[in-house]
Amino acid sequence: MEIQKQLKSHGAWIGKWTFILAATGSAVGLGNIWGFPYKAGTNGGGAFVLIYLACILMIGVPIMIGEIILGRSSGNSPINAMRRMALASNTSSSWQIIGWSGITAGILILSFYSVIAGICFNYILISATSSGAMSASDQFSEVISSPLNLLFWHTLFMVMTALIVSAGIKDGIGRMVKILMPMLGLLMIFMVVYSMINGNFSQAMSFLFAPDFSNVDANTFLQAMGQAFFSLSLGMGSIMAYGAYMPKDQNVVNTSFTVASLDTLVAVLAGLAIFPIIFAFNLEPGTGPGLVFVSMLTAFNQMTFGWLIGPLFFTLLSIAALSSSISLLEPGVAFLSEEGYLSRKMAAELLSLFIWILGIGSALSFNIWSDFNLTPGRNFLDSMDFIANQILLPLGGMLIAIFVGWFMKEQIIKDELGQINPTVFKLWKFFIRFIAPFSVAFVFVSQFF
Amino acid sequence: MNINNFKSTYGYIGFLPFALFSIIPWVIGGNISQTAIIFQLAYGSIIITFLGGMAWGWRDDQTNQKFNLSIGILYSLIGCSILLLTYFNQILLALIISVLSFQSFYYFEKSTEDFTARDEEYKKFRKMLSLLVSISFLITSAYWINPYSNPLT
Numbered sequence: 001m002e003i004q005k006q007l008k009s010h011g012a013w014i015g016k017w018t019f020i021l022a023a024t025g026s027a028v029g030l031g032n033i034w035g036f037p038y039k040a041g042t043n044g045g046g047a048f049v050l051i052y053l054a055c056i057l058m059i060g061v062p063i064m065i066g067e068i069i070l071g072r073s074s075g076n077s078p079i080n081a082m083r084r085m086a087l088a089s090n091t092s093s094s095w096q097i098i099g100w101s102g103i104t105a106g107i108l109i110l111s112f113y114s115v116i117a118g119i120c121f122n123y124i125l126i127s128a129t130s131s132g133a134m135s136a137s138d139q140f141s142e143v144i145s146s147p148l149n150l151l152f153w154h155t156l157f158m159v160m161t162a163l164i165v166s167a168g169i170k171d172g173i174g175r176m177v178k179i180l181m182p183m184l185g186l187l188m189i190f191m192v193v194y195s196m197i198n199g200n201f202s203q204a205m206s207f208l209f210a211p212d213f214s215n216v217d218a219n220t221f222l223q224a225m226g227q228a229f230f231s232l233s234l235g236m237g238s239i240m241a242y243g244a245y246m247p248k249d250q251n252v253v254n255t256s257f258t259v260a261s262l263d264t265l266v267a268v269l270a271g272l273a274i275f276p277i278i279f280a281f282n283l284e285p286g287t288g289p290g291l292v293f294v295s296m297l298t299a300f301n302q303m304t305f306g307w308l309i310g311p312l313f314f315t316l317l318s319i320a321a322l323s324s325s326i327s328l329l330e331p332g333v334a335f336l337s338e339e340g341y342l343s344r345k346m347a348a349e350l351l352s353l354f355i356w357i358l359g360i361g362s363a364l365s366f367n368i369w370s371d372f373n374l375t376p377g378r379n380f381l382d383s384m385d386f387i388a389n390q391i392l393l394p395l396g397g398m399l400i401a402i403f404v405g406w407f408m409k410e411q412i413i414k415d416e417l418g419q420i421n422p423t424v425f426k427l428w429k430f431f432i433r434f435i436a437p438f439s440v441a442f443v444f445v446s447q448f449f
Numbered sequence: 450m451n452i453n454n455f456k457s458t459y460g461y462i463g464f465l466p467f468a469l470f471s472i473i474p475w476v477i478g479g480n481i482s483q484t485a486i487i488f489q490l491a492y493g494s495i496i497i498t499f500l501g502g503m504a505w506g507w508r509d510d511q512t513n514q515k516f517n518l519s520i521g522i523l524y525s526l527i528g529c530s531i532l533l534l535t536y537f538n539q540i541l542l543a544l545i546i547s548v549l550s551f552q553s554f555y556y557f558e559k560s561t562e563d564f565t566a567r568d569e570e571y572k573k574f575r576k577m578l579s580l581l582v583s584i585s586f587l588i589t590s591a592y593w594i595n596p597y598s599n600p601l602t
């Protein structure tokens with residue numbers, strides 16, 4: 001009862017689109033903007049897209065439905081949600097470890113994500129003022145070699161994240177996603193139209209979608225499964241926390257499909273925005289930060305309206321990063337405030353401060369701490385990434401699937417799903433019980449080999 | 450199936466050639482792209498001519514019906530001019546005129562008394578269909594403008 005009272009203080013989403021926008025904002029991040037298109041292009045194009053869609057259907061969406069059910073049914077932050085649902089299902093409250101693992105993963109990810117997102121902020125200015133006299137790779141080296149520069153932008157990004165989350169669900173996150181997500185959509189459409197008119201769009205289409213089944217092997221399936229799981233922000237408690245604020249009359253299954261579709265659409269559009277430019281300037285479609293901070297800047301330096309298109313592109317990246325970062329901070333803040341330890345504002349400020357301090361290590365990993373290994377063979381940033389993305393998230397996702405599929409009381413699930421086609425329910429049950437846990441376990445184990 | 454659902458189903462079936470002809474150049478490319486664009490323009494000119502003819506079926510006793518008939522004929526002539534421009538290889542101009550024609554015809558139809566009397570479902574359907582057809586022409590225009598894909602460069 002007390003917990004429910006606290007929850008009411010968080011507020012709730014207004015309208016069904018707020019949850020969809022917030023969850024899509026959480027799912028659409030830097031990873032799937034620069035990760036999905038490259039993986040698709042190098043793993044069989046259309047063949048990879050088909051496998052990825054199948055993985056979304058069999059792994060991503062079932063776990064997302066599970067997370068939303070857990071969040072909405074309990075109406076609590078992930079830790080309390082897991083504890084309440086475990087007790088309501090007459091099983092051990094130790095399942096709350098899923099919540100702890102998710103919140104920890106969110107904190108660790110945000111600590112280095114904020115540094116990288118800070119670089120995106122910095123690049124809005126750099127791309128607007130770059131004369132092209134300095135090469136893009138030298139420019140990137142200069143940016144990351146300065147600890148003070150990285151810390152400044154990291155601080156700015158964390159302050160913005162903290163301000164949004166501390167303002168609450170309705171006035172903070174809810175209001176911001178309604179501004180940020182349409183802005184992201186418009187910028188994305190603008191970039192795609194620009195690339196369609198000026199870039200080598202045909203080659204990009206062929207790179208992304210021409211199916212090449214000769215390139216498909218076991219690794220392709222592994223890449224597609226990993227992408228389907230990681231791109232939807234699963235296993236970190238964000239969707240569970242957002243689900244707690246979801247109106248009771250909103251259809252969980254349809255909403256999950258909408259979020260997964262929008263996430264995939266943005267990833268595909270990102271590919272259609274980036275690769276035509278890359279191919280037009282004969283640049284290497286390399287993966288990761290190098291693609292956006294080096295290859296794209298090289299292109300912006302050379303193109304006619306690069307001073308305008310460049311900042312718009314990095315604004316788009318920054319918005320995607322910001323909408324994800326607020327979802328990483330929210331589960332922890334919700335837990336601290338609903339437990340009554342701190343007010344929501346104070347919880348957001350203190351947790352952000354803690355993450356900011358942790359992020360200093362990641363910022364220094366690019367320069368003065370580059371030789372310092374926190375875990376064997378990994379610097380500070382890579383260690384945070386390893387612990388969160390390679391250990392905690394897959395474990396969390398797997399445990400969520402196992403709990404919802406095998407231990408959660410069926411009546412609670414049915415109450416949350418409402419009127420559902422029995423065949424769809426049976427399919428979902430099969431996926432969450434068998435396919436999702438084994439696939440995520442496979443992704444988890446394969447990362448170590 | 451009620452008559453409105455019937456109309457919208459047939460309307461969307463009629464949209465399929467627009468979608469197909471605008472996607473073929475990007476997906477297949479090569480020589481077939483120019484043929485697909487010409488087919489799209491020809492099909493568009495037939496449709497806009499047909500839309501212009503719709504004015505003849507509207508109620509004669511509504512306000513401005515004489516004006517409506519004149520505008521309707523204008524759209525039929527625009528359809529003919531799109532075909533001529535295509536024949537004389539003025540593809541980009543024909544594409545731009547097509548986008549403008551389909552959008553402006555929607556606004557013209559929307560301003561008539563007959564349209565205001567229609568139910569909401571039909572109004573939404575007309576709006577969506579005009580938008581989709583215009584987008585299909587814009588996608589083709591981008592293909593034509595793009596220096597990497599224009600079949601003439």
